[in-house]
Amino acid sequence: MITRTEHGYALGHWEGIPTLLESGRKLTPGEVRAAVCRANGLNAADAGRELHCSKNTVYQYWQALYFKLDCSDVVVAINKMIEVGALHRLQLLLIVVALFGAAGSGNDDVLRPRAQARITARTGRTRRDELCEIGSGPDGLVPSTTHLGVLA
Structure with a gap:
């Protein structure tokens, strides 16, 4: 009705x-x-x-x-x-x-912009910074000569 x-x-x-x-x-x-x-x-x-x-x-x-x-x-x-x-x-x-x-509930995941990095509690660094330390090249990658199959 x-x-x-x-x-x-x-x-x-x-x-x-x-x-x-x-x-x-x-x-x-x-x-x-x-x-x-x-x-x-x-x-x-x-x-x-x-x-x-x-x-x-x-x-x-x-x-x-x-x-x-x-x-x-x-x-x-x-x-x-x-x-x-x-x-x-x-x-x-x-x-x-x-x-x-x-x-307005206080949940910081709702308010955080996508591009803002989350700092991990155990190291105080961002996850990206931790991953960059894994490899020896730029941005955590193995040096480019290895990718091309050329070994020094």
């Missing part, structure tokens, strides 16, 4: 918000509810039952959405609504909150 939320309307994992577009046109609550139904995979007849209106009314909502969003395809219209913030997945917000919550 479609429900009224603090900002708009939600069904399943999607929430739609009546929004003023850059063109000056506004997405109405009916249009947003029709888009939320479509984002959840409902066809016009099912959306009509969900919204307590006819499927022709749902078609009219979509025609208005196509005009206001300057497109003629459902996928393009939904993508444009996502871009302007009129439609978003509810689970995505939970993932973002979880990610930012993990960053």
Whole structure:
């Protein structure tokens, strides 16, 4: 069942918000509810039952959405609504909150840049420095004459 939320309307994992577009046109609550139904995979007849209106009314909502969003395809219209913030997945917000919550947990692996070397506890040097000491050539490799098969 479609429900009224603090900002708009939600069904399943999607929430739609009546929004003023850059063109000056506004997405109405009916249009947003029709888009939320479509984002959840409902066809016009099912959306009509969900919204307590006819499927022709749902078609009219979509025609208005196509005009206001300057497109003629459902996928393009939904993508444009996502871009302007009129439609978003509810689970995505939970993932973002979880990610930012993990960053503040004190785990240094989350905050360390990839290029930063980890210093080992037993020697106080980086792992790369330890590996470089294994060979006798540059960067820990055997001298290049050995690689070429030439022995001195």
